[in-house]
Amino acid sequence: MLADVCARWADRAHQRLRPWNEPWTTRRIRVFWVVTRMLLIIGAVTAKLLGAQHGVLGDVRLYDHWGHGLVHGNGLPAGDDRWQYPPAAAIVLAVPSLVQMVTRLPYEVGFLLMIIVLDAVVTGVLARRSVSAARFWLVGTCALGPVSMARFDLVPAALTVAGFAELTRGRWGRTGLAVGAGTLVKVWPVLFVAALAGPGSTGGHPGLPAGRAMRPALARFAGGLVAAVALVAGVLFGAGWWRDAFGFVGAQKARGLQLEAVPATPFVLAHMVGLHDGPVYAWGSLQFGSAAARRVAGVCSLVEAAVMVGATAWWWLRRSPRTATDPADRMLALLLLIIVTSRVLSPQYLVWVLAVAACRPGWSGADGTTDPAGVAGRRALDRRITIGLLVICLISFVVYPIRYEDVVQGRVVASLLLVLRNAVLVVICWYAVRVAWRPPQPPLPRPEPFRRLPPSTQPDQPASAAAMSEQAKPARSRTAPPR
Numbered sequence: 001m002l003a004d005v006c007a008r009w010a011d012r013a014h015q016r017l018r019p020w021n022e023p024w025t026t027r028r029i030r031v032f033w034v035v036t037r038m039l040l041i042i043g044a045v046t047a048k049l050l051g052a053q054h055g056v057l058g059d060v061r062l063y064d065h066w067g068h069g070l071v072h073g074n075g076l077p078a079g080d081d082r083w084q085y086p087p088a089a090a091i092v093l094a095v096p097s098l099v100q101m102v103t104r105l106p107y108e109v110g111f112l113l114m115i116i117v118l119d120a121v122v123t124g125v126l127a128r129r130s131v132s133a134a135r136f137w138l139v140g141t142c143a144l145g146p147v148s149m150a151r152f153d154l155v156p157a158a159l160t161v162a163g164f165a166e167l168t169r170g171r172w173g174r175t176g177l178a179v180g181a182g183t184l185v186k187v188w189p190v191l192f193v194a195a196l197a198g199p200g201s202t203g204g205h206p207g208l209p210a211g212r213a214m215r216p217a218l219a220r221f222a223g224g225l226v227a228a229v230a231l232v233a234g235v236l237f238g239a240g241w242w243r244d245a246f247g248f249v250g251a252q253k254a255r256g257l258q259l260e261a262v263p264a265t266p267f268v269l270a271h272m273v274g275l276h277d278g279p280v281y282a283w284g285s286l287q288f289g290s291a292a293a294r295r296v297a298g299v300c301s302l303v304e305a306a307v308m309v310g311a312t313a314w315w316w317l318r319r320s321p322r323t324a325t326d327p328a329d330r331m332l333a334l335l336l337l338i339i340v341t342s343r344v345l346s347p348q349y350l351v352w353v354l355a356v357a358a359c360r361p362g363w364s365g366a367d368g369t370t371d372p373a374g375v376a377g378r379r380a381l382d383r384r385i386t387i388g389l390l391v392i393c394l395i396s397f398v399v400y401p402i403r404y405e406d407v408v409q410g411r412v413v414a415s416l417l418l419v420l421r422n423a424v425l426v427v428i429c430w431y432a433v434r435v436a437w438r439p440p441q442p443p444l445p446r447p448e449p450f451r452r453l454p455p456s457t458q459p460d461q462p463a464s465a466a467a468m469s470e471q472a473k474p475a476r477s478r479t480a481p482p483r
Contacts, residue, residue, distance in 0.1 A: 024132075044150045067107060126358050134358070160178070194311055257287055260347070272415040311337070392421055
């Protein structure tokens with residue numbers, strides 16, 4: 001029922017936003033990028049001054065603290081329970097500190113400059129693939145608000161987009177290098193490997209060979225992954241950051257059920273009506289601390305692992321091409337499944353979703369579907385996913401940072417907004433799963449070319465008027481001599 005309501009709403013919104021569906025020019029993309037990025041930076045710096053209940057630069061100040069320690073020989077902050085990132089994240093967070101040492105720019109300025117440069121690169125790569133994809137990325141990050149610029153989640157997102165771009169060109173080694181580096185910054189790009197799928201499910205994508213030709217491509221991809229690991233390991237050993245490189249694992253395991261996670265929705269409603277205690281700050285986030293919430297968090301971890309293993313086995317072990325041909329469709333579905341079932345969900349996670357969704361083949365129409373009914377169905381699902389993701393980003397922006405204190409205190413309007421965001425997220429996840437697990441559409445049968453058969457093999461056909469008149473003439477003997 002909720003999915004049908006969302007579908008009707010998305011179709012109506014598509015009709016009203018028809019002018020925005022017209023192709024954008026490159027100049028319009030550039031102007032929109034400059035204007036929106038200026039607004040996002042201003043919003044990040046002056047969030048509370050503009051009326052938001054919560055600032056977004058708190059994590060950047062924490063990055064400053066960690067980066068200062070990294071460049072001054074203190075090593076990874078494994079003793080801090082808020083350090084929950086793979087070791088390559090230290091390299092990213094140390095870059096603004098190095099810029100600060102050389103140029104005397106404040107850490108916040110260097111960090112925002114780094115993110116802006118990466119955002120420009122992502123926009124350029126997507127624009128070369130499809131102007132519509134670049135427009136979706138720009139509008140989506142703008143709808144998400146300044147949190148998209150005030151977190152380093154754009155770094156693995158940029159590496160993932162680069163991986164998809166190199167995959168389209170058939171450069172498997174570079175694809176593996178980008179995906180491996182993104183995984184070592186934040187773990188989620190490893191879903192690219194699961195979504196790549198085996199030889200039985202990859203035919204149809206321009207960068208994916210089929211059958212046995214897939215094996216050398218996978219070998220080059222694995223070589224890129226190994227190169228990324230070796231490169232990061234070399235930097236860590238050279239900088240002396242190799243100690244406690246895996247200390248983040250314990251902090252991740254200790255995290256509970258975060259306030260904004262989808263499985264925490266019942267606790268949000270119970271807190272809103274006074275039947276449950278509010279969230280408490282622990283392990284770098286606000287989470288529910290009751291015994292029931294801890295049990296739900298444990299179940300979420302098991303469900304996440306089951307989803308990951310099940311999807312990987314389905315795509316890699318099946319021998320018939322029973323799923324969508326593009327890895328971006330599969331990765332988006334798997335990423336949304338992981339986010340929906342996760343015990344942790346922060347608004348910056350939507351940057352991952354926007355990046356993967358912008359790499360789908362539907363933006364250029366190259367989805368491998370040849371049946372007209374399949375084309376119409378695919379476009380309808382793409383339209384609903386696109387509009388739904390933008391709505392999710394916009395609601396998330398209202399929830400955090402604008403009305404976040406109201407959510408923490410369990411006030412009705414803000415709590416219901418969070419519940420609505422989670423409900424729409426579940427619906428969009430369902431749509432993405434339908435796209436990823438849809439059977440491929442069979443190609444339309446081609447008509448046989450017309451070939452004129454010799455007279456002796458012509459089939460019996462109704463006689464034409466000319467033939468009948470010819471038959472009406474008196475027959476002549478073929479052996480009679482001419483007169």
